[in-house]
Amino acid sequence: MKRVALVMGTRPEAIKFAPVIRLLQRDPRFEPAVISTGQHREMLHETLAAFGLSVDHDMAVMRERQTLSGTTARILESLDTYLPEQRPDAVLVHGDTATTLAGALAAFHHRIPVVHVEAGLRSGTLSSPFPEEGNRRLVARVADLHLAPTWGNRDHLLKEGVPARDIVVTGNTVIDALQWGARHAADWGRPELEDLEQESRRVILASAHRRDAWPQLSDIARAWRRLADRGDARVVIPLHRNPAVREAILPVVAGHPDITVTDPLPYLSFCRLLDRADMIISDSSGAQEEGPALGTPTLVLADVTERVETIETGAARLVGKTTEGIVEAAASLLDDSAAYTAMARAVNPYGDGYAAERTVGALAHYFGLGPAPSLFAPESSLVTGHFPAGVAQLAG
Known part of the structure; x- marks a missing residue:
């Protein structure tokens, strides 16, 4: 069984990681640990709870009117204590936040494989969006496995010298989360x-x-x-x-x-x-x-x-x-x-509801625990009505 740490700090990270966590928890090949840096602490906990999930370790780095440098430094310092103690077999980070950058860098410092979920997004302009574009480019330099939502994202990584064998096109897990959330929404909340x-x-x-x-x-x-x-x-x-x-x-x-x-x-x-x-x-x-x-x-x-x-x-x-x-x-x-x-009526190019399954499959294949997953084909994501077909089986 492989121990994997999923490091997140913001609500979007929690949303996009939630379908992956649910599947990892059901998979006997993995022992997942959910790590919150506390960058957006209340919103993250609330979001995970909606999926029936909770945080295993909370670093609580949030400060009033925090700066990017201060936040990143506190996350690095906290992970510098956590990672040597727990020694996961891989660290998963998502997207392009301060948590993403600090999580990847801390794992790299401790020689723990970095898995970058939602890899390969590029605007081509370092200052837009800021600081996200810089964060995601830096993470790509230290990641071992790049899980790209689209084939265009894969092309960006290839152009930057990432070997094709290290990239898997999965679709975006936000579609898995959205389809699950739309089925379970009960009230307006306000x-x-x-x-x-x-x-x-x-x-x-x-x-x-x-x-x-x-x-x-x-x-x-x-x-x-x-x-x-x-x-x-x-x-x-x-x-x-x-x-x-x-x-x-x-x-x-x-x-x-x-x-x-x-x-x-x-x-x-x-x-x-x-x-x-x-x-x-x-x-x-x-x-x-x-x-x-x-x-x-x-x-x-x-x-x-x-x-x-x-x-x-x-x-x-x-x-x-x-x-x-x-x-x-x-x-x-x-x-x-x-x-x-x-x-x-335009095409939805981002997912078919099975990105989380491909993510877990890619992780298993990386560790030699299973075959390579099938790759996401955007042609299967045509909008039909108000919800696309192919809902992932995430509901308990």
């Missing part, structure tokens, strides 16, 4: 959203929180307000808890009758909101994957993206961060049913 089922206007799910968007957050919020001014749309904003984000957005949108601001939702409630939304306007990486999976047109608050597949298929559109650009793009979809339908 009283201010209870009337959404009866809402006759189009519902726009809006969010922004990335550091590279901070200078433009007020402009983004003004765009949301102008869309709400139309009278034919209701804007719902699950507002990030970061004080810098709240201080920029709240003064602009507060008090508008057609804007609903809520605290971040429990994951299952968020899945329900994703399914209810008619449009998504966000800088969230997850939204760029979840929107296309649900057939929901998605406007990305960026000029470049590492998730180019949805731009190429037409399921998402880059709209920048200016007020005028956002309003123009959203209005074109609200006013043109043909344009809206074209985006809603």
